[in-house]
Amino acid sequence: MRRKFFIAAGTALALTALTACGGGDDDNASSGGGTTTLTYLTFETPSLTSTFWNGSIAAAEKDVPGVKIKRITAPSTDRDGYAKQLQASGQFPDLLQSISPNNFAPAGLLKPFDDQWVDANFLLPKGNAVGGKVYIPPTNSQVIPLVFYNKKLFAKAGAEVPKTWAEFMTACARLKASGTTPLELGGADPFAASMPLVGLISADVLGKNPAWITQRIAGTTHFADPDVQASVQKYRDLIKAGYFQKNALSVKYDDSIKDFTKGNTAMYPMGSWLLGSLPKENVDDFGTFPWPTDDGSVVIPFSVGGSMAVSAKAPDVTKAIAFAKAWSLNPDNLKLLIETDGAFPMIKGKGLSDYGVTVSKAFTDSYALVTNKNTKVDAIGWVTNDNALPPGLNDEFYSMAQALFTKDDVAGALKSLDEKFDAAAKS
Amino acid sequence: MALDHRPARPPGTPDNSGGPGTAGSSRRGPAWLSATGRRRPNGLAVIAGVAALLYAGFILLPLGLSLASSLTDENPLKAESSFVGLDNYQHLFRDGRLLHSLAFTFALAAVVTLAANAVGLGLAVLLDRSSLPYRLMRTLAFLPQVLSGVIVGFIWRSVLTQNGLANALLMDAGIIREPIGWLGTPFMASLSIAIVMAWVLSGFTTVVYLAALQAVPRDLYEAATVDGAGAARRFRSITFPLLAPATTINVTICLITVLKLYDVITVVTGGGPASSTESTALYIVKVAFTQNQFGYSSAVAVLLLVVSTGVSLLVTSLLRRREVSL
Numbered sequence: 001m002r003r004k005f006f007i008a009a010g011t012a013l014a015l016t017a018l019t020a021c022g023g024g025d026d027d028n029a030s031s032g033g034g035t036t037t038l039t040y041l042t043f044e045t046p047s048l049t050s051t052f053w054n055g056s057i058a059a060a061e062k063d064v065p066g067v068k069i070k071r072i073t074a075p076s077t078d079r080d081g082y083a084k085q086l087q088a089s090g091q092f093p094d095l096l097q098s099i100s101p102n103n104f105a106p107a108g109l110l111k112p113f114d115d116q117w118v119d120a121n122f123l124l125p126k127g128n129a130v131g132g133k134v135y136i137p138p139t140n141s142q143v144i145p146l147v148f149y150n151k152k153l154f155a156k157a158g159a160e161v162p163k164t165w166a167e168f169m170t171a172c173a174r175l176k177a178s179g180t181t182p183l184e185l186g187g188a189d190p191f192a193a194s195m196p197l198v199g200l201i202s203a204d205v206l207g208k209n210p211a212w213i214t215q216r217i218a219g220t221t222h223f224a225d226p227d228v229q230a231s232v233q234k235y236r237d238l239i240k241a242g243y244f245q246k247n248a249l250s251v252k253y254d255d256s257i258k259d260f261t262k263g264n265t266a267m268y269p270m271g272s273w274l275l276g277s278l279p280k281e282n283v284d285d286f287g288t289f290p291w292p293t294d295d296g297s298v299v300i301p302f303s304v305g306g307s308m309a310v311s312a313k314a315p316d317v318t319k320a321i322a323f324a325k326a327w328s329l330n331p332d333n334l335k336l337l338i339e340t341d342g343a344f345p346m347i348k349g350k351g352l353s354d355y356g357v358t359v360s361k362a363f364t365d366s367y368a369l370v371t372n373k374n375t376k377v378d379a380i381g382w383v384t385n386d387n388a389l390p391p392g393l394n395d396e397f398y399s400m401a402q403a404l405f406t407k408d409d410v411a412g413a414l415k416s417l418d419e420k421f422d423a424a425a426k427s
Numbered sequence: 428m429a430l431d432h433r434p435a436r437p438p439g440t441p442d443n444s445g446g447p448g449t450a451g452s453s454r455r456g457p458a459w460l461s462a463t464g465r466r467r468p469n470g471l472a473v474i475a476g477v478a479a480l481l482y483a484g485f486i487l488l489p490l491g492l493s494l495a496s497s498l499t500d501e502n503p504l505k506a507e508s509s510f511v512g513l514d515n516y517q518h519l520f521r522d523g524r525l526l527h528s529l530a531f532t533f534a535l536a537a538v539v540t541l542a543a544n545a546v547g548l549g550l551a552v553l554l555d556r557s558s559l560p561y562r563l564m565r566t567l568a569f570l571p572q573v574l575s576g577v578i579v580g581f582i583w584r585s586v587l588t589q590n591g592l593a594n595a596l597l598m599d600a601g602i603i604r605e606p607i608g609w610l611g612t613p614f615m616a617s618l619s620i621a622i623v624m625a626w627v628l629s630g631f632t633t634v635v636y637l638a639a640l641q642a643v644p645r646d647l648y649e650a651a652t653v654d655g656a657g658a659a660r661r662f663r664s665i666t667f668p669l670l671a672p673a674t675t676i677n678v679t680i681c682l683i684t685v686l687k688l689y690d691v692i693t694v695v696t697g698g699g700p701a702s703s704t705e706s707t708a709l710y711i712v713k714v715a716f717t718q719n720q721f722g723y724s725s726a727v728a729v730l731l732l733v734v735s736t737g738v739s740l741l742v743t744s745l746l747r748r749r750e751v752s753l
Contacts, residue, residue: 107504391717392719
């Protein structure tokens with residue numbers, strides 16, 4: 001009798017559990033009322049906070065009835081790595097913010113946006129295309145890196161805003177002589193450690209040969225080539241001269257922003273998103289200039305993107321694309337991105353004034369670098385178009401930037417990077 | 428008449444075959460037989476069966492899948508993969524970053540195991556009392572062990588960063604004039620990880636040593652004291668030898684914990700600077716999810732399993748031999 005009771009109770013429990021599972025599934029599929037739940041992979045930074053994401057999602061949800069977003073936050077800024085982990089465990093998100101499409105598109109995991117919509121809405125419709133298809137709406141752009149500088153510290157040291165590399169070194173020397181650390185580096189975060197190298201190679205090498213990355217992929221150029229070596233040697237020169245702050249590789253990115261904005265260091269090579277982190281109370285103390293070149297020509301390391309990719313396996317791809325389009329074109333989202341993340345808008349027919357934004361002089365001066373005619377090149381390691389580095393190579397690039405702090409072997413480091421590039425390209 | 432195939436009993440040994448009227452059998456037969464002689468369900472067998480199923484599902488199956496994956500060029504983003512034989516294993520020995528990660532992992536395991544055992548033993552001797560303050564301090568000593576690795580990582584990262592608590596305290600105390608780059612060079616970052624892990628594992632080693640200490644017969648100490656042995660001699664001749672089984676447990680657990688270390692390193696240094704603190708477990712994840720080489724990362728995982736098992740068996744065997752000789 002007791003055995004029968006336990007069997008009956010067990011069956012009831014199992015049925016209850018199954019019913020609960022069924023209910024959960026219903027939540028993720030199109031319900032009777034036409035609501036579809038989509039998962040959305042985001043990430044958080046000092047500029048792009050939880051408040052920003054929740055607000056921007058709520059705004060786009062209003063524009064696309066029948067879509068409910070379940071936000072997932074990547075544990076670090078490495079969205080690609082986390083998306084791959086989710087894919088491996090059968091949980092690939094339906095919407096993925098600011099990933100590198102070249103990692104996922106060849107596997108058929110992403111749905112491209114229709115060319116007509118992209119052409120109609122964006123200034124550089126193919127700016128981040130992979131194989132001619134656009135997987136992330138090119139809503140805005142970033143300059144990676146800009147050199148941010150503290151005007152008061154420059155004035156105190158009698159340093160001038162440099163255009164050439166020689167002037168830059170002179171400014172560093174004057175700043176150091178005045179007791180100011182010339183350069184900030186958030187070296188404990190590998191991406192931040194690599195910023196000077198991104199600036200150097202983009203400006204020196206890609207500035208003279210914009211097709212360099214394409215040629216490297218084809219194997220006709222190499223990191224060990226003399227022009228790249230000469231460029232990377234400049235980074236070693238900055239390290240050897242003691243122009244970065246002491247223990248730079250111990251400083252986390254968040255702390256590096258505080259260091260720089262508090263006036264502890266005079267310059268900070270960082271992506272233009274840092275514009276959103278400049279303190280409002282003394283924002284006019286800060287300015288920006290493009291990474292200096294040997295001859296003073298203006299070269300802008302540039303990357304276009306700013307929005308989300310759509311999974312080809314989303315439960316309702318049409319609605320997912322509708323949400324992505326609404327989010328991408330929502331002027332309130334762009335306003336927030338401009339003000340908090342230093343994003344330069346790339347929407348056709350709209351200028352800064354159309355967004356009702358309040359931006360600093362540093363922002364408008366930097367935005368002019370985007371709108372003016374000058375040499376724009378792919379920011380190496382940052383672009384997500386056909387010139388993106390092969391999977392895993394960004395890590396090696398970052399690692400090299402950190403290793404060069406303690407190893408005076410530029411040629412060896414670049415030769416090793418070539419080998420890793422070739423291995424990564426094959427896999 | 429059926430033939431009796433039971434082997435002949437050596438003279439003088441009891442017959443435990445369960446036959447009627449023989450020594451070692453009860454009237455009802457063995458516990459797993461019912462009164463009618465039929466096998467009946469046994470609670471222990473059910474528990475063992477569930478455990479075996481769980482073990483097969485969560486240990487053996489993934490292990491088999493990893494082995495299978497290590498023989499392919501599996502990529503997490505591609506639906507299909509090809510059999511590549513032992514190619515991945517041949518590549519292992521040409522992979523400089525892997526060899527570096529193995530060297531770092533084993534060096535870290537050695538240092539942390541020594542430090543955690545030394546600290547654990549010291550704390551255990553100090554806390555081997557039964558009054559309330561000592562019991563509270565034992566709980567505190569065990570605290571690092573119960574914290575999640577990620578939480579431990581975040582706590583220590585905030586302590587060790589350039590503007591962190593460690594530098595602030597040392598500077599406020601006037602011990603240093605400039606911040607120390609705890610995470611800024613390969614040596615300092617490695618040292619920092621070793622300190623963090625020794626802190627974590629010392630909680631475990633303390634508790635194990637304490638349990639062993641409390642099992643040491645007090646009359647041995649009394650006899651030694653009567654014979655004129657001092658505290659150091661008593662420790663060397665009584666305490667330390669009798670702690671041998673605890674040492675075996677502690678050394679083995681410390682080694683295994685560090686050999687598969689991932690979470691703390693990921694949070695504290697991310698494997699940097701310049702991959703200098705990249706453990707093999709962290710490298711496995713990077714190869715799989717950054718370089719998209721699932722097959723190769725499985726081969727590295729199999730290698731780590733084999734090497735870790737070998738080291739653990741070797742160390743356990745040596746320590747067991749030491750237990751016997753003591």
